Every structure is written in structure tokens, then in C-alpha cells.
Amino acid sequence: MEDGLLFEVEGKRLCLELKSVECVVEREKVFFVPGKRPPVEGIITHRGEMVAVVSLERIYGTGETGEARGTSGGNDEGPCTIVIAREGARALGLSVKRKRVSFLWKEDFENMRFRAQPGRFSKGSIEFGGILAEAIDCLAIYNEVSSILSQNS
């Protein structure tokens, strides 16, 4: 595994390869998108492109914190850190809290063990330096977002 990002969501550790990360942005507001429902939080624009934002809490945790932050329009208010993940033309915003994101360098993954146990949104688990983390499957999340947003069409 190359460099990566480590998130902590409700005590659960999640890992994303850095090569899938386009950038990390901070936004005041995530905007409404018709047909949204959890885990889709809304949309932001990034370099002129519209990007769907999903709540990692909703996907990998209980999502209660996310719910508490909801507004009348169902949007999250206040600054929000969003990791823009990209695979080809498919871009996805992963909504996280800054304090929960840390970089992992290649060296951190020395003696890493990867167990391929694909879950609904997980490629498997990795274990390194006494840490166990779930490997985020961005494509699976993206497909879920597509499915949600086209369900009312």
C-alpha cells in the first residue's frame, strides 16, 4: 500500500489510499440535491464540477451526529471538511471532521497485513502497527449515490 489517509468515524478506523484522493477542501455549506437521502448529504462544486457529498458517519457508523447537524433543508451547516476522492471521471466528496483525518506514510504501512473481506462499502481490512482499519470502497459508495439520486426519476 502507498501513502494513505486514515479517518476515525465513531471509533471505527477507515483507510483510503492517497492516490484516490484528489484534494481535501473545507466548505461552509453542503447544498441540497433533489432526491437526496442518507448517506448523501448534498453537493458542492469543485473546480466547476458538481460533486456529491456523502457522510462517512452514515455509511460506516450510526450517523447520529450527522442527523443532529441537519437543517430545515436537510443540509449540514457550518464548516465541513470534505475529502474529494476520484477514480477517473467519478468524483465523490467524503464528509469528515478535520480532527479525525491523519496522513499515513508508506513507512507506516510496513508489515501491513491486508485481509480481503469485501463488505458493502469496504474492500477489506488492513492491519498495521497495531491499528486495524477498513479500506474504503469509493466505487461502491459512488454506485450507491447514483442509485439514490436516480430512484425518484
Added chain:
Amino acid sequence: MGRGMDDSRYKAIFLQETHERLSGIEKGLLELESNPQDPAAIDKLFRHYHSIKGMCSSMGYEAMKEFSHAQEDLLNRLRKTGEPATTQMISTLLSSLDALKDMTRRIEDGLPLEGIPLAPLIKKIKEFAAPEKITREETPARGTPSALPLAQGGQTEKETPPLISLPNIMKVPAGVFDELLRITGDLLTTLSSLKGVSARSMSIELKEKVHSLDNSIEELRSEILGARMLPFSTLVEGLPRIVRDISVKNAKEAELKVEGIEERLDRGVLESMADPLVHLVRNAVDHGIETPSIRRLAGKTAKGTITVGCEGKKEKVVIRVTDDGGGIDLNKLKEKAQEMGVAKENLERMDEKELLLLVCMPGLSLSLSVTDVSGRGVGMDIVRNAVKKSGGTLVVESSPERGTSVIMELPRSSSIARVLLVRAGQEVMGIPVAGIEKVVEVKKEDMAGLKYGGENIRVKRLGELMGMDSENGQDVLNVVILGDRGTGECGLAVEGVLGEMSAYMRPLAPPFSSVRGVTGFTVMGDGRPVFILDTAQLLSRTGGGISGQ
């Protein structure tokens, strides 16, 4: 001067093409001079003269047609005999080229062609072209030609045109206009941001500059959109051949009629309609038009007619593909839809208009067999998606034994549109101005009995339609009255109207392609994405119209 076809649009194309051909002739003659028996150079020159002759004929420039015809004859002779081009021949052709350039300039300036004495040049060309007149003593062309002076054609020194002149019409790749439009879109976004700054500022100078910038960008937008407009004829050129080929293959007789070829649409809209039109015309021949024997039995002419028409309606155009075939069998359509998984009770609730749109279901085909032309049930799905992507609406009409019409209402230009920014709940949405009749302020309690033009208006909250909780206790709402096709006037109640703007419409890409009720989005100066609503789709959400409160 030219006859019927000589309007400015054709003239512009003629001039552009002729300039290119004349440049090609100049280059070709010089090549031929270096290599007087080069068959490739002779062929190329022949094609240039032939094209000019053909274009002149279409435009009615008889004198120029005859003149280029004479030169074509000479090239034809060289091509057939393999004789070398002599210096005198090249010189005469170069002088003739100058005369052709002069004629082209006169056409450009709207001057008559009759004033140019071409007879001496034509006489000389004909002498070269007639085999008995070609003398063996003439030496093949070599070195620098000494072209006959144009004065031979009777021009005075004062009228001598510049030796190097650039054409007034340029050919540029279509992508340049896409890029210009994108940049204009970015300018509009920046302008929107500046307007915000200006509104908060006390500086009169800033306000004036922003106003001036607004005017300039609007002018730029209008010029670019104008430059991107192409006539409908460019889209339908290939259709007669398709009709002919499929008719022959299916032992059918069909003719294609095209109406409204002069209507102009944005290149992007035309491009998006290319595949759908091919599918519709194929379907019309393959499924719509019956075989001659069946048609005769039904009391129709053996030859079926497919009509492709384009009609302008302010900012929109309606493209209609109609056939006089057997029509769609609604019962068979229902059966097929049920096989595809549509519940019987849903089918029973649908009116004829909704049922006919089932032909667009992916995989649904009424064809008994799969051919290389159709029958896989993908064609109409492609049509529907293309229309949706262009921000248009699709209607299918059909009568048994009388035929089927597919009607596509599209924006004339899909890239930059005037939109009304409205507030639904906390969100800002854009409604295309083209579909708006009026905006009125209405008290909440008066909403149910709202009338417009003497008719009751069915009003629904936009926020509710978009699936957001927008109820905020506001007593007075704005109602945007929409003139919707087929469903009468309807109203969208919004929490506020923020103003009108020119929006650069970005298409919805995955994963947003199928989001209902929106046709695209734009980005405001502050980075906020604003969805542009597909009001027709929103209205159809509640069964062909909006229900009352």
C-alpha cells in the same frame, strides 16, 4: 447576379468555400508549373474548378460558372491526354484565376459580374483546350510564370486589387465556439460574483463598471450564440439516404419530406439530436410505414410519407417526426410493458399520452423481430435521454392506421439561458425564463383560488416537489406561472424571487444524470451550485399537471 438561393447565409458559405478553392488553384497551378505532367496536381486542379463551377451554378452566378467551366475543360483535356501543361497555358490559367478572384470580390461586395470582359481569356483557354489548336512548339512550363496581366481582362490600374488579400470569412474548428461559450460562462459566473460585491458597495464607480461589464458580456454572449447557430438543414442532409436504404431493404416504399430547414438552432442542440433523428426515421420506416400491399388494402397510397419538420417557437423549437403508417397498437404496448414489469394497475391509471411514452422504456420494442435497424428497444430510450439532456420535452401521438408523430420541444440554445432565480426553502433554484408566463405575489390563503387569464391555476410548492421541507410559515409567497404544453397554466410557489440572470448551463453528469426535475446546473459567483429546473418534468410528476393545494 444570383437567383433564388442567393441569400446572405448561402452566399457566406459560397464565399468561404470559393476562397479556399481559389487558394488551392493558385497552389496547384504553381505545382503544375514545376511538374507540368503531374497527374495528381492536374486532378486536384480539376476538382477545384469543378467545385467552383457547381457552386456557381447553384447560386446562379452564370458568368462565373461558364468561365470556370472553360478552365475545367482545359484541365480535363490535360488529364485525358497526359500532355504537359505549357507555360502559356499556366499563364492564362493564372490570369483567369485573377479574374475569378475579382469576380468573387464583386460577389462579396454585391456588385454585378457583367462588367468583367472575360471573352479574351475564354477564347485563349478554348484554343488550348481544343486539341487541334495545341502546337508542339510550345515549351512546357518551367520557372517563374509570367502571368498575363489582368488588364487583358479589361481592368484599369486603379481597379487592380491587392496582390495579397485575406478572405473575410474564416473557417474555424467548431470546438473553438464551445470553448468561447465556456469562457463566456465563466465570465458570467465572475460577473455574478462582482454584482454581489457591487450591491454591497457604496462606490458609484464600481457600480458603473459592473454595469458596463454586464453589457459587454451580454453582447459577447449574444454574438457567440449567434455564431453557433446552424440551420436545421445541416441535421437532415443524411436522412433521405437512410429512408431510401431501409425502404429498399424492407421492400417498402417511402419518401421523406423535410420542413423548416431554415430554422436555426445551436450547434450543441443539433448535435444532440443527430442520433435521435436517425433512430426516429429508422423506426418510422421499419415499424411505422406498412408494405405497399398492406397500405393499398388500407386505402392508402403504396408509398408512405415520413415528414421531419422543425418549427420555431420563440426561444424554443419543435422538431416533429411524423409517419403516415399503421400507428402504435396501444394494447400490444400495454402487453409488452407488463412483460417488462410495469404493474397492470399502473397501466390502467395512465392516460393515452403517458401510455404512448412507454415506447421509450429501455428494452421495450413492438417489433416482432430484431433486425440490424431496430427491434432491440433501445432507439426510443436514446431519443428520450437526448431530449431530456437538452432540456426539452417529448410527446408521442399516434392514431391506428393514420400514423405516429414524435414531437420534441427543445430550447433553441441549450448552453446559456436566461433563468429566474427563486428561493425554495433555504435553496436557490433557476427556472428557465422561456417557460414563465408571469410571477405574482399571493397570500397563502388565496393560493387555492388563484386565477390567471380567467383560468384557475393549479399551484404547488416548489420545495415540496423537490422533496425538501420548505414550509417556513411565510404568509406571502411568489407564484411563478408557467405556460406548460398540454397541461394548461400551472404555478410554482416559491419563498422568494432573487432576480433574473444569464446562466451558463452545465449538463448533468453522473451520478446526477437521472435527478428528476432538473435539466442542468450553473455555478454562481460564490461557488454555489444552482439547479436549473425542468418544469415540464416537475409538472408531470403529479400526473400531467400540478394538483391544487
